[in-house]
Amino acid sequence: xxxDPDGQDATIEExxxxxxxxxxxxxNERTFLAWNRTALALIxxxxxxxxxxxxxxxxxxxxxxxxxxxxxxxxxxxxxxRQWKANxxxxxxxxxxxxxxxxxxxxxxxxxxxxxxxxxxxxGSK
Numbered sequence: 001x002x003x004d005p006d007g008q009d010a011t012i013e014e015x016x017x018x019x020x021x022x023x024x025x026x027x028n029e030r031t032f033l034a035w036n037r038t039a040l041a042l043i044x045x046x047x048x049x050x051x052x053x054x055x056x057x058x059x060x061x062x063x064x065x066x067x068x069x070x071x072x073x074x075x076x077x078x079x080x081x082r083q084w085k086a087n088x089x090x091x092x093x094x095x096x097x098x099x100x101x102x103x104x105x106x107x108x109x110x111x112x113x114x115x116x117x118x119x120x121x122x123x124g125s126k
Contacts, residue, residue, distance in 0.1 A: 018092060024091055025088070031087075032080055032084035039077035040077075041073075047070065048066075050065075058123055061124065064120065065113070068109070068116060072106075072113065079105055
């Protein structure tokens with residue numbers, strides 16, 4: 001190992017870091033931005049649901065529908081950053097890209113919210 005300017009040994013990870021092809025870096029960033037657009041859409045939809053929908057026959061129905069959308073948007077935003085960072089590190093260290101939890105997180109979250117919406121509509125029509 002070689003000494004860095006501070007007099008400390010550089011780690012193997014720092015020595016083996018390479019600059020990835022810029023196309024891959026940009027693709028990773030575009031994917032991150034796409035996930036964040038999705039997160040923003042979920043949050044905006046959740047806010048709209050809590051503020052703009054007519055009242056359901058169930059007390060707090062708008063919040064029951066809107067708050068999970070906002071929470072899912074927050075989870076997607078945070079998870080997308082972790083995934084972007086993990087992908088960037090993998091590319092810089094010539095490792096395989098890690099699998100992404102994003103599709104599972106989003107699919108399960110939207111499925112749960114859809115069930116909530118169906119229950120609210122069915123219960124509200126009685």
